[in-house]
Amino acid sequence: MHLTLAKRRWLWAYAFLLIPLVFFLTIRIWPAVQAFKLSLYDYNPLDTEHTFRGLGNYSDLLHDTIFRRALLNTFLYVLYGVPVGLIVSLAIALGLKRVNQFRGFLRFLYFLPYVTALVAVSWIWRWLYQPNGLLNNILHNLGFRDLGFLGSTGQALISVTVVTVWYGLGFQVIIFLAGLEGIPDVFYEAAALDGATAWQRFRFVTLPLLNPTIVFLAVIGVIQSLQIFTQICNLTTNGGPLNSTTSLVLYVYQLSFQTLPARMGYGAAITVVLFVMILVITVVQLTVLTRRYEY
Amino acid sequence: MDDQFPTQVTRRRFLRIAAGTAAGGVLTAVLAACGGSSNATPTVAKPAATQGPTVAPFATIAPAATTAPATGASTTTASGSAAAPATSATSVTGSAAAPSTGASAYEPKNAVTIEYWQYQFDAKVNLVNKLIPDFQKQYPKITVKHVNFPYADFQTKVAAAVQAGQGPDSLNVYYGWLPAYVQSKFLQPLPDELFSVDKMEKNFYGMVQAAKFNGAYYASPIAVRVLALFWNKDMLKEAGFADAPKNWEDLVKVAQATTKRDASGKLLQEGITWGPDGQGHAWWRECLNRQNGLMPMSEDRKKLNWSDPLGVEAFTWYTDQVTKLKVAEKGFYTDDTTAFKTGHAALTVDGNFRISTLKSDAPTLNYGIATLPEHKSKATFASFWCNSITRKAGDPKGDKFIAAALFNNYLSSPAVQKQWTPAVGELPATPSVGQEFLNDPLYKGFVSQLGDAYATFYISEADDRQAVIDATDQVILKGVSPADAVKEAQGKVQAIMDKYWANQK
Numbered sequence A: 001m002h003l004t005l006a007k008r009r010w011l012w013a014y015a016f017l018l019i020p021l022v023f024f025l026t027i028r029i030w031p032a033v034q035a036f037k038l039s040l041y042d043y044n045p046l047d048t049e050h051t052f053r054g055l056g057n058y059s060d061l062l063h064d065t066i067f068r069r070a071l072l073n074t075f076l077y078v079l080y081g082v083p084v085g086l087i088v089s090l091a092i093a094l095g096l097k098r099v100n101q102f103r104g105f106l107r108f109l110y111f112l113p114y115v116t117a118l119v120a121v122s123w124i125w126r127w128l129y130q131p132n133g134l135l136n137n138i139l140h141n142l143g144f145r146d147l148g149f150l151g152s153t154g155q156a157l158i159s160v161t162v163v164t165v166w167y168g169l170g171f172q173v174i175i176f177l178a179g180l181e182g183i184p185d186v187f188y189e190a191a192a193l194d195g196a197t198a199w200q201r202f203r204f205v206t207l208p209l210l211n212p213t214i215v216f217l218a219v220i221g222v223i224q225s226l227q228i229f230t231q232i233c234n235l236t237t238n239g240g241p242l243n244s245t246t247s248l249v250l251y252v253y254q255l256s257f258q259t260l261p262a263r264m265g266y267g268a269a270i271t272v273v274l275f276v277m278i279l280v281i282t283v284v285q286l287t288v289l290t291r292r293y294e295y
Numbered sequence B: 001m002d003d004q005f006p007t008q009v010t011r012r013r014f015l016r017i018a019a020g021t022a023a024g025g026v027l028t029a030v031l032a033a034c035g036g037s038s039n040a041t042p043t044v045a046k047p048a049a050t051q052g053p054t055v056a057p058f059a060t061i062a063p064a065a066t067t068a069p070a071t072g073a074s075t076t077t078a079s080g081s082a083a084a085p086a087t088s089a090t091s092v093t094g095s096a097a098a099p100s101t102g103a104s105a106y107e108p109k110n111a112v113t114i115e116y117w118q119y120q121f122d123a124k125v126n127l128v129n130k131l132i133p134d135f136q137k138q139y140p141k142i143t144v145k146h147v148n149f150p151y152a153d154f155q156t157k158v159a160a161a162v163q164a165g166q167g168p169d170s171l172n173v174y175y176g177w178l179p180a181y182v183q184s185k186f187l188q189p190l191p192d193e194l195f196s197v198d199k200m201e202k203n204f205y206g207m208v209q210a211a212k213f214n215g216a217y218y219a220s221p222i223a224v225r226v227l228a229l230f231w232n233k234d235m236l237k238e239a240g241f242a243d244a245p246k247n248w249e250d251l252v253k254v255a256q257a258t259t260k261r262d263a264s265g266k267l268l269q270e271g272i273t274w275g276p277d278g279q280g281h282a283w284w285r286e287c288l289n290r291q292n293g294l295m296p297m298s299e300d301r302k303k304l305n306w307s308d309p310l311g312v313e314a315f316t317w318y319t320d321q322v323t324k325l326k327v328a329e330k331g332f333y334t335d336d337t338t339a340f341k342t343g344h345a346a347l348t349v350d351g352n353f354r355i356s357t358l359k360s361d362a363p364t365l366n367y368g369i370a371t372l373p374e375h376k377s378k379a380t381f382a383s384f385w386c387n388s389i390t391r392k393a394g395d396p397k398g399d400k401f402i403a404a405a406l407f408n409n410y411l412s413s414p415a416v417q418k419q420w421t422p423a424v425g426e427l428p429a430t431p432s433v434g435q436e437f438l439n440d441p442l443y444k445g446f447v448s449q450l451g452d453a454y455a456t457f458y459i460s461e462a463d464d465r466q467a468v469i470d471a472t473d474q475v476i477l478k479g480v481s482p483a484d485a486v487k488e489a490q491g492k493v494q495a496i497m498d499k500y501w502a503n504q505k
Helices: A005-038 A056-063 A065-098 A103-115 A118-128 A134-141 A156-181 A185-193 A198-209 A211-226 A230-235 A248-257 A264-289 B005-035 B122-138 B151-163 B175-183 B197-203 B206-211 B233-238 B248-258 B276-291 B309-323 B336-341 B354-361 B399-411 B414-424 B431-437 B461-478 B482-503
Strands: B112-119 B142-149 B170-174 B219-232 B267-272 B345-351 B367-370 B380-390
Touching: A005 A264, A005 B005, A056 A264, A065 A103, A065 A156, A065 A211, A065 A248, A103 A156, A118 A134, A118 A156, A118 A230, A156 A211, A156 A230, A185 A198, A198 A211, A211 A264, A230 A248, A248 A264, A248 B151, B112 B122, B112 B151, B112 B399, B122 B142, B122 B399, B122 B414, B142 B151, B142 B399, B170 B175, B170 B399, B175 B206, B175 B219, B175 B380, B175 B482, B197 B206, B206 B219, B206 B380, B219 B233, B219 B248, B219 B276, B219 B399, B219 B414, B233 B248, B248 B267, B248 B345, B276 B309, B276 B336, B276 B345, B276 B380, B276 B461, B309 B461, B309 B482, B336 B345, B336 B354, B380 B399, B414 B431, B461 B482
Parallel strands: B112 B142, B112 B170, B267 B345
Antiparallel strands: B170 B380, B219 B345, B219 B367, B219 B380
């Protein structure tokens, strides 16, 4: 068979892509398809037979109060966590860019939380949030009343969000820094020459040209927040007082691995719902937020 | 892409080689992981703190200094195990087994290997590892493979193994999980030859009935755990009490006298710990209710009685500790165990498994153990881990099943129980062995309650516990009336029970 040079290179490319693709399909895609299938059954791994329920699991979801609560909580995690995280990390990145001394050390400090194990971070914060812990001691010394933090139905979710934002700062700051470096100084000079104030320079030069970075971080942030699990599990063990911190993934975990008999099919249905949510939200985000700025 | 051909070729070449090696490496790793056995690898990880059933798989215990009680050859009656007790106090030397005269034809025909799965709890694992050679000496045809895994992975490990067609022949399981496991037909009934109903009911405390389903026993215990009142002797003495409270009224008095707050009202020391997520839920469900004269569940295990006025009264008495009397506080020093062991609480209700934690984490704490304060009657909550035979062991006439049954029988024998208590801290499951610990200062408070100990029939222990925790939170955080909170909790758990019985054919 006579192959042109182009064709041969094409073949090599796909040959090498094939191996990780097969791996990816087996490890990621096939189990996801199986999860779809699982959601149609009443599935207890210890049983020998499993009843087919069609869309029964999904109709059960409509009446499940805990599911509704978990859904609400998950949305709140996104709503509170992502914008705050982006704003704070952008502010820090802008500040870091201005700083001349100890720049490397400061960047290292900000990135450190992200490198630490999230489980360890959660447990230290849990200790800080105790009714007679450090934070309440500080409040006490300042003359304020103690706060319930993780023990209060109203404050627990926000307390968890604070930890999430704190933890993610490092990653977002680094990405923002990279994005900021990508904006040529020429534009700032031109803007300054035209008499733009600092705020105007920020609004008309920095923000638009940071758009790809912001979109990237927003999409990643939303996806991560929708899947939030580790910090909730470690800060509030079983979803906080009266399910005030339960997220969808935590609820799936409880259904599949704590409830007896296990309800993996029902849990799989929730993961399918989550998948659809993430897909829709991501597509919407990408279309709405992405803008091209040509300067 | 074609313009920088010469430089791209060398870089590309390098990238090709790198990609090829990486892909090859990944592929081999994947094949190795898939091809290897899916048995749980023995881990030495310390199990996480309790959030599961009333277990305390905490870090290693120093085996108690008390020597094993004097040995009397108390072999169990009838066929099966003839484990003659070890003569030396600490070691498990291969004792010359005196095979029982009714020498069972109940033995495997050929050499067989069985898998025994037990969660990682250092004291238990070490003891079983010592016992296995002794057992294998008595039954040379049987080889036992001891597999361990972290407690937190229990459900996932078992589920994954079953799906893969592998797993244990004999499984050490928490009694509260038996109903669900039995309903899935994952466990098989224990054979009559060794575990007839008569024998079980004669040899073990009443709580073992929790392992009885459809007229047969599905698991046999080695040791049990009960709840008792731990009290801080120094704090009580300071408040003028020489001994632990014996009833509900005294408990309130002691708790009120030992609660300390600073000038601004901040709690410094609580009279009694608040731990519905620890043992508190079991204290109310099985103990306070019964002590108040109410059986929390109907005899046929089908209906809950929590919302009975007596149950609500008990629940109100319990939650009043936080809301009205203010002798306990939610989250004080993280949880009940931490508050007590760091010396910030005068009283706590906990199980005998806590002794090992206190020994390692608070060796200088001056505490005592007393029976649970009674009211109209006595009652305490009992729980136990027990050994079962899974469907993987196969046909009851097959060698694997027989081997698993013999091993379970050996583990449940009085000789093993006598070693179990000093090493692990759990109490013997057989009354005759339990009596021998009645004078031990550490175990007295527990053993004396064994006659009034009741094991809750759990279907989904996690949901049952969470329902009670939610009920307490509703009262404490949301000001809901105890009656309404109990009713809602009962509704949740009753729904689970109804579903279970509907599936029961």
